[in-house]
Amino acid sequence: MLFISKYANLRLILEPKRWKEIDGSKFLTDGLTVEFQNGQFSTKDAELVEKLKNTKAFGRDYWSGEKGKDELTPEAVKEINETKEYKEKLESKCPDCGKEFGSEASLRGHMLSHRK
Numbered sequence: 001m002l003f004i005s006k007y008a009n010l011r012l013i014l015e016p017k018r019w020k021e022i023d024g025s026k027f028l029t030d031g032l033t034v035e036f037q038n039g040q041f042s043t044k045d046a047e048l049v050e051k052l053k054n055t056k057a058f059g060r061d062y063w064s065g066e067k068g069k070d071e072l073t074p075e076a077v078k079e080i081n082e083t084k085e086y087k088e089k090l091e092s093k094c095p096d097c098g099k100e101f102g103s104e105a106s107l108r109g110h111m112l113s114h115r116k
């Protein structure tokens with residue numbers, strides 16, 4: 001399963017490292033961290049896929065780019081780019097008045113005007 005992020009180097013901590021005590025000795029667990037490269041992360045690990053689909057960031061910071069495929073086809077790249085554009089468009093739209101902006105920064109600036 002291929003996951004796509006709008007952030008080129010998204011880092012997701014699925015399981016934080018933590019101290020575990022076994023028979024009176026303390027061990028630091030490995031934890032589980034996923035790092036996207038160029039906005040992509042691919043895995044065939046079904047358990048990991050499940051974990052990735054169950055975070056709060058799924059659908060917000062990243063999403064699955066393909067429908068069950070593991071390799072990037074030209075169609076998939078096109079789909080990803082369209083999804084990205086769609087996401088970016090959604091994100092640059094004011095939720096209060098629906099006005100669209102070219103960048104997240106200008107939207108943020110605009111949204112301050114609603115807070116009076």
Ligand SMILES: [Zn+2]
Nearest residue numbers: 094096097098
């Ligand atoms: Zn507005």
